[in-house]
Amino acid sequence: MSIQNFLLSAVLRWQKKSSLKLSAEHRFRRNRKWLADVRTKTKASITIQSDRIAGVPVEWVMPSELVSARQAPVCLYFHGGGFGMGGPNSHRALAAYLAEKAQIKMLMVDYCLAPEHPFPAALDDAKAVYLALISNQSESEAEADSAEIYNAPRPPRPLFIGGDSAGGNIALATLQAVRDLPPLPNLGAPPQGIFLLSPWLDLTHQNPSMLSNEKTDVMLNRQILEEFRERYAPGVPATHPRLSPLFGPVDGLPPCMIVASQAEALYDDSIKLHQKILGQGGSSTLLAWPKLPHAFPVMAGQLPEARQALDQLAHWIGQCAR
Numbered sequence: 446m447s448i449q450n451f452l453l454s455a456v457l458r459w460q461k462k463s464s465l466k467l468s469a470e471h472r473f474r475r476n477r478k479w480l481a482d483v484r485t486k487t488k489a490s491i492t493i494q495s496d497r498i499a500g501v502p503v504e505w506v507m508p509s510e511l512v513s514a515r516q517a518p519v520c521l522y523f524h525g526g527g528f529g530m531g532g533p534n535s536h537r538a539l540a541a542y543l544a545e546k547a548q549i550k551m552l553m554v555d556y557c558l559a560p561e562h563p564f565p566a567a568l569d570d571a572k573a574v575y576l577a578l579i580s581n582q583s584e585s586e587a588e589a590d591s592a593e594i595y596n597a598p599r600p601p602r603p604l605f606i607g608g609d610s611a612g613g614n615i616a617l618a619t620l621q622a623v624r625d626l627p628p629l630p631n632l633g634a635p636p637q638g639i640f641l642l643s644p645w646l647d648l649t650h651q652n653p654s655m656l657s658n659e660k661t662d663v664m665l666n667r668q669i670l671e672e673f674r675e676r677y678a679p680g681v682p683a684t685h686p687r688l689s690p691l692f693g694p695v696d697g698l699p700p701c702m703i704v705a706s707q708a709e710a711l712y713d714d715s716i717k718l719h720q721k722i723l724g725q726g727g728s729s730t731l732l733a734w735p736k737l738p739h740a741f742p743v744m745a746g747q748l749p750e751a752r753q754a755l756d757q758l759a760h761w762i763g764q765c766a767r
Contacts, residue, residue: 446736447749457663457738469672477530485537485746491544493537498552499573504533506540507550518549518603518766521575521636523619525610525645525740527673528567529559536609538746539755546759549605552578556615564678564688571619579604579633603766604636609740610711611673613644617698617718618690624697638765640702640758643740644718645711646691648674649683652713661708664739670710695721700728702761704754706737732757 464472487493492512494505511517520543524536533540533553540551556570608616616639650667659666678688686693691714701722705715715731722729734741737750742758745751 449748450737450741450750453744453747454663454736454738461664461666461669465668472669473529473672473676477526480526480531480535483535485534485541487537487541488545491541499577501570501574502555503574504537504553504555505550506533506537506544506553508545508548511548511550516602518547518605518762519552519578520547520549520605520607520762521552521554521578521616522606523554523556523571523608523612523615525608525612525643525743526558527670528564528611528614528677529673531612536743539609539743539751542745542752543755543759546756547762549762559677560679563676564681567615567677568618568622568687571615572622575606575619575623576629576632579635580631604634605638605640605762605765606636607640607642608644609642609743610645611677613641614646614690616641617644617646617695618687618693620698621690621693621695622687636699638700638702638762639698640704640761641715641718642704642742643706643709643711644703644714645670646689646714646718648678648689650674652711652717654713655710658708658710658712661736662710662739663708665710667710691718691721694725695727696725698722698727700730700765702730702732702758704732704734704742704758706739706741707733707735708737709739711739730761 490509492507492509496503496505522540524531532555536553540553544551554571554574556567606616606620620639650670655667681688683689684692703715703719705712719729719731732754734750741748742751742754745755
């Protein structure tokens with residue numbers, strides 16, 4: 446365990462304990478404001494561009510030399526935050542690090558948040574951006590303007606999809622939902638890979654790790670997760686396959702990489718997805734790290750373990766993109 450992880454975990458454990466003394470609403474509003482205010486300084490070699498795709502606000506995070514490279518790989522990324530908080534600000538450190546290491550354009554989707562926009566609003570935003578991105582007739586405003594060829598068709602390029610925590614839920618549910626649609630015209634190739642960082646996939650919260658890791662998870666527990674679920678999907682059965690994509694079929698998915706901490710309450714979500722994909726003949730790689738916080742790769746600016754995990758992920762992306 447790095448000294449950075451030791452110190453950060455101690456801070457997160459203290460914050461979790463103190464926040465549980467607050468009302469659920471107070472805790473939620475405080476955490477939402479903090480994540481919205483996070484500001485990450487990126488290198489001068491990283492370009493940040495705001496954009497809209499299918500009417501949904503997005504942010505490109507990419508190495509500057511790739512801005513005009515229209516065949517560069519793209520990763521459609523969905524941030525975590527319990528479906529009700531977070532955004533490009535809170536996840537820019539991860540995006541910038543992975544963009545540079547994998548030489549990929551990270552496309553961060555600023556999907557609408559609960560409780561103002563309950564289920565399936567976030568998933569609808571995700572599907573709209575994904576379908577527009579793989580449509581041969583669609584271009585993002587920023588890419589079209591930078592290339593000055595708005596009406597030209599987009600050449601094929603490697604596409605990946607990823608997300609952490611609730612964003613991992615959205616990423617997987619998006620692929621499942623689009624897979625189950627009737628055949629659509631003018632669609633390009635599906636993603637070459639999906640990666641999930643500590644994904645939150647089973648909202649019944651009945652997996653053994655929810656209890657066995659209650660003391661080792663420095664960020665989450667069943668109470669906190671159930672509060673998030675009730676804000677996002679009040680009245681929706683927790684076993685709904687679009688709400689809990691672990692209950693949906695996983696056949697037909699691209700190769701998957703899952704990164705999780707063995708100490709987190711959601712660890713079994715990752716194990717079960719990995720086993721289910723392999724059991725249905727798919728390709729899945731599970732990287733299980735000991736004694737790290739939930740969704741630790743997001744903390745690329747603080748943890749050397751996060752950067753090491755993202756290095757492994759970048760290598761996997763490179764292999765899939767060949």
